[in-house]
Amino acid sequence: MTNIHFIINPIxxxxxxxxxxxxxxxxxxxxxxxxxxxxxxxxKHAIQLTLESIENQAHIIVACGGDGTINEVASCLIHTPIxxxxxxxxxxxxxAATLNIPKNIINAIAIIKQQKTKLIDAGKLNDxxxxxxxxxxxxxxxxxxxxxxxxRKLPSYIKACLRALKSFKxxxxxxxxxxxxxxxxxxxxxxxxxxxxxGYNVSLTPRASIQDGVLDVLMVPKMNMIKTLCFGFxxxxxxxxxxxxxxxxxxxKMTLSLSSQNVFETQIDGEFFETHTNIINISILENAxxxxxx
Ligand SMILES: Nc1ncnc2c1ncn2[C@@H]1O[C@H](COP(=O)(O)OP(=O)(O)OP(=O)(O)O)[C@@H](O)[C@H]1O
Numbered sequence: 001m002t003n004i005h006f007i008i009n010p011i012x013x014x015x016x017x018x019x020x021x022x023x024x025x026x027x028x029x030x031x032x033x034x035x036x037x038x039x040x041x042x043x044k045h046a047i048q049l050t051l052e053s054i055e056n057q058a059h060i061i062v063a064c065g066g067d068g069t070i071n072e073v074a075s076c077l078i079h080t081p082i083x084x085x086x087x088x089x090x091x092x093x094x095x096a097a098t099l100n101i102p103k104n105i106i107n108a109i110a111i112i113k114q115q116k117t118k119l120i121d122a123g124k125l126n127d128x129x130x131x132x133x134x135x136x137x138x139x140x141x142x143x144x145x146x147x148x149x150x151x152r153k154l155p156s157y158i159k160a161c162l163r164a165l166k167s168f169k170x171x172x173x174x175x176x177x178x179x180x181x182x183x184x185x186x187x188x189x190x191x192x193x194x195x196x197x198x199g200y201n202v203s204l205t206p207r208a209s210i211q212d213g214v215l216d217v218l219m220v221p222k223m224n225m226i227k228t229l230c231f232g233f234x235x236x237x238x239x240x241x242x243x244x245x246x247x248x249x250x251x252x253k254m255t256l257s258l259s260s261q262n263v264f265e266t267q268i269d270g271e272f273f274e275t276h277t278n279i280i281n282i283s284i285l286e287n288a289x290x291x292x293x294x
Contacts, residue, residue, distance in 0.1 A: 005036040005053040009065030017089040046072035066090015071269040075129040084291040085112045091152045092199020095132045100294035120210040122288040123194045133193035134268045143267040178254040189220040206238045213286040214250040221245040253283040
């Protein structure tokens with residue numbers, strides 16, 4: 001008997017998902033599965049619900065939502081034998097795309113029932129985990145505007161990009177240590193990725209793999225508006241790493257620091273997060289999580 005728990009974020013994506021307890025009971029028969037379905041009521045609630053499921057000996061915990069929900073559930077499952085499942089009902093669904101999990105709920109359920117698992121890496125930014133990506137600079141500002149819009153759809157994401165483009169100032173003077181190199185940067189973006197998709201079929205690190213034991217890092221210098229738009233255009237053709245001044249690395253760890261007592265504004269798996277310190281340590285946890293993939 002498989003003890004399978006589902007944690008559903010009811011506001012993920014358009015909040016119109018057909019996924020509910022009744023549907024799940026139809027697909028997971030009582031003879032083979034003990035099924036528990038829970039709903040998150042507020043931000044970070046999925047963490048509490050996951051910890052309860054761990055106490056209740058769940059074998060598989062399925063995060064039903066986007067990258068934010070997956071992050072909350074998966075962070076609790078690091079280095080445990082409990083398997084993460086994903087039903088993508090979010091907006092971008094970057095990690096689900098990386099794992100080849102279809103957006104069609106019935107097809108995603110079929111993949112969960114196959115229970116084909118992969119052991120994947122996780123990224124760590126100070127004490128927070130990420131499974132897809134994290135970043136400072138422009139992407140963090142986009143997420144900040146996106147969250148304040150109160151909407152979770154593609155047009156709000158595009159609006160957030162335009163607002164961030166207009167208002168982006170950057171922090172200036174960031175010191176980075178990576179692969180034995182020390183860099184002094186005034187970045188537009190420093191992006192560290194475990195996965196090869198951010199969501200909406202967009203990728204800054206198309207060659208990244210969630211199973212290679214390294215993070216793919218992209219450092220983009222601050223540029224004028226025209227150059228920034230050219231950089232954005234090249235992303236569509238996955239040629240942005242060739243843009244003058246852009247540096248791409250693979251690494252197991254990286255440190256970023258600000259000379260002032262300023263804190264960093266970051267995004268972690270698409271959620272805005274402000275550090276408490278002027279130092280960021282980013283590293284990889286190799287083979288950290290069992291996850292069902294297609
Ligand atoms: N009932 C709730 N009310 C408000 N916020 C919630 C609730 N349940 C979960 N959340 C929060 O909703 C946020 C967004 O969730 P999630 O990332 O899964 O969806 P999404 O943003 O639509 O998808 P994606 O990240 O793939 O674009 C998360 O920060 C999560 O903690």
